[in-house]
Amino acid sequence: MTSLSTTRTHSRKRAWLAPLVYLLSGGALLGLSTNLAKLAGDIQLPALAFLFWSISGAALILLVLAAFRGNLPPVNVRTVEYYAISGLLGVAGANLLFFSAIPHVGAGFVALIITLPPLLTYIGALALKMERFQVLRAAGVISALAGAVTLAFHKLSAPDANYLWILLALIGPVLLAIGNLYRTLRWPEGVSSDALAPGMLIAAAIILLSVGFLPGFSMSVPTERSLPFLLIALQAMVFAGQFLLLFLLQKSGGPVFLSLLGSVGAVVGVPVAILLQGETAPEGLLLGTLLIGAGITLLNIGKAKQLN
Structure with missing residues (x-):
């Protein structure tokens, strides 16, 4: 009986510890990603070109890993719909807006606004009955949003x-x-996260390629020096890790916990933008960071209580 109780305790601990590890790791990569986009803008690398080639590289990395594990993305009507909509909402659309905005508003600000999805996701999850209302988790979302x-x-x-x-x-x-909620609601049955991630990135790359044919967009990469290619390669590796962790977190933590990636990304991305890229520290940085940190803590406590 004692052995069974110990096993259950360890199982519950893993059930909330794994999502926390995915959250912190994925958020750190997200914060790094916004700063790499700022560097790309500084060397006149077009946002669409940087995003397309980075996403394509990440898709290739994850596809090779999936093939090595014998777990390639399945292709049928159901999964193609999932890849396309997930790729549009969570990768191509959102990141194209963020990367295009960074030269105008700064990497620090973009890292900060990526903290906004939790409240929207939480309200949607409650409305769709994907989440059960819990005071601690609601307080955590409100704190992070504040x-x-x-x-x-x-x-x-x-x-x-x-x-x-x-x-x-x-x-x-x-x-x-919207993407956080969609991926949970429409997750193809029996398909693992390491098979879905490359499928989503391939779809996002195709969407971005089609945008490249519109007037005013450029897919060209400056070839006079190697720095643009190094940045693309580094961003591809960051994206590969970030989106693989995103799916692992989606499966283990749910859409609301997943939406806190942006909050962790801000805690990493803003200091990097200030210390390494010379951006001015945003007003209210200390208070904002404390509120975001409190929100993550409350959501973790709420997650642990749900599992008990």
Whole structure:
């Protein structure tokens, strides 16, 4: 009996510890990603070109890993729909908006607004009965959102604020929240996360390629030096890890916990933007970071209580 009780305790601990590890690792990669996009803009690498080639590289990395494990993405009507919509909402659409906005509003601000999906995701999950209301988890979402709003408010009130790009960038979190809910609701039965991730990235690359044919967009990469190619290769590896962890977190933690990736990304991405890229520290950074950290803590406590 004691052995069985110990096994159950270890099982419950793994059930909340694994999502926490995925969350922290994936969020760190997300914060790094926004800063790589800032570097790409600084060397005049078009946002679409950087995103397309990076996503294509990440898709190739994950496809090779899936083939090595004998777990290639299945292709049927159901999975193709999943890849296409997931790729549009969570990869191509949101990231194209973010990467295009970074030269105008800064990597720090984009890292911060990626913290906004939790409330939208939580409300949607409650409405769709995917989540059971729990005071601690609701408080965690509100705290994380309050931290993001604190930082966004100061950005909008700055005298040199670029309102058009700020508003365009704010559409990204809405797409991410819808994508979080969609991927959970429509997860193809019996298909693993390491098979779905490359399928989604391939679909996103195809969508981005089609955007490249529209006027005003460029897919070309400057060839005068090697730095653009190094940045693309590094971003491809970051994307591969980030989206694989995203699916692992989606499966183990659910859509609301998943949406906190942006909060962790901000905690990593904003200091990197300030310390390594010379961006000005946003007003309210300390308060915002404390609120976001409190939100993550409350959601983790709530997750653990749900499993007991």
